[in-house]
Amino acid sequence: MNMPWNRLDADLFERAQALLDEEWLARDADLAPLLPVVLERGVGQDWHKAGTFRHHLAGVARSLALWRQPRDIRLLGLLHSVYGNAFVDLVKFDAGSERGRMQALIGEAAEHLVYLFCTMSRTQFVQKLLAGELAADGSMTLHRNGPEPRQTITLTPYEVAAFAIVSMADSMEQWFSWQEDIYSRFPHVDGTRQQSVHWAASLWPGPMRPSSRMLGQIAGLGLALQHPGLREQLPLPPVFGHCSQALDAGAEAAAVALYWSVVQLDQPLVDADAAIATLEQAVRLNPWVGEPQMVLAQLYLGAGRDAEAALAAESALQCFSAWGNAWDKRVQWDAWIAWTRILLQSAREGSWPQRLDKLNNIALKQ
Known part of the structure; x- marks a missing residue:
């Protein structure tokens, strides 16, 4: 089944980038x-x-x-x-x-x-x-x-x-x-x-x-x-x-439950297939927030599915750029964007680390 990916609006993303650091308010003349x-x-x-x-x-x-x-x-x-x-x-x-x-x-x-x-x-x-x-x-x-x-x-x-x-x-x-x-x-x-x-x-x-x-x-x-x-x-x-x-209220509630089951590791952990399928369904039910798409992009990368990871990460960036605030408030909006840009970069380069410790080293290339 096709996924409801969002296309990244370059102008909207540029506006979002200008608001990423805490100094944006000090630069706003109004x-x-x-x-x-x-x-x-x-x-x-x-x-x-x-x-x-x-x-x-x-x-x-x-x-x-x-x-x-x-x-x-x-x-x-x-x-x-x-x-x-x-x-x-x-x-x-x-x-x-x-x-x-x-x-x-x-x-x-x-x-x-x-x-x-x-x-x-x-x-x-x-x-x-x-x-x-x-x-x-x-x-x-x-x-x-x-x-x-x-x-x-x-x-x-x-x-x-x-x-x-x-x-x-x-x-x-x-x-x-x-x-x-x-x-x-x-x-x-x-x-x-x-x-x-x-x-x-x-x-x-x-x-x-x-x-x-x-x-x-x-x-x-x-x-x-x-x-x-x-x-x-x-x-x-x-x-x-x-x-x-x-x-739809039922779709929203179901999407949250599916997303949360993955991020709380309530899905099988040996293979990612169940977690990927669960998140895909969450995104179909609620394509308007970026966090489920971002987590899905990371799972795609781990499974070697770089093209799908790029689509998911780009779609997540579009959602984050449209809102200006996080839906999942465990970390702040700018942090969600920063990690998603890492995922998109890695998907386009085919460079996702194969070792756990190397995840600590990745950085955005300006």
Whole structure:
């Protein structure tokens, strides 16, 4: 059966390469002036899901930069939680007294997006967007956070599109098995589960398995951008066929289980045939993330199947370049890309080491 390999977009890969080192933010003329202001609030010391709050804010902004979003949207990505929100109790700027300072720093239009994103009901926003509850022009009416009676607000089509795209990047950057367990079935969270009963699910960071259901939700947010009132508002992210494809929930869950069975060495170890077949099926079920394809490329190389390894590695690079964040969060996005480039180089040269110790010596040839 043919594999759903992705072709590497040279322009997208070049944009991704420019964002690989941590200094990319300091080189961004729009975002760099905000760094000292944000860092002085201690974001590099705050815990946040799979890293620190700084890692999270920078990771969201990185995806938005990769997706060629305009200045105000990239600023929103970097600052999307600084006034706090219903999900995290991390208030870095007081919305009651510091909005003027933020407006002076980034402009009133960008600050308005940040304030609105932090204070609206993001749970209700995701619920409505996934359900297609939009007006004919793409606008949306929902509530602000806070006690009842909550204020009703109406988002413009531009704001809906902006918040959908930032939500896609936000979810991809942070979601993995620990968050999936404690925040199960978001945006319809079951609030009855007690930590004392489900203590095993609460132990951070847990096994760090990729999420079994969030990627399909991100695809749903992307599909919502095909609404006639939203489609032309902002550049469509280059994921899920530029937001044109869904990911079936059953296929996503099965693909994660198959991938995890291989990386946890639950497949026969003497020969790689079973592991290769398992990963091939995972990729067929979910061709939108790079990690299963990257591991498959390495198994192909070990089996002497260089041509197939090159196709898998190139396809994995395309996925990594499209997301700007890792799906499997055991290592960071730039590390996944670095190893995948080694695999692609080795596949093209037919030079994969035959001895275990030589794996420690391989390097990318510039």
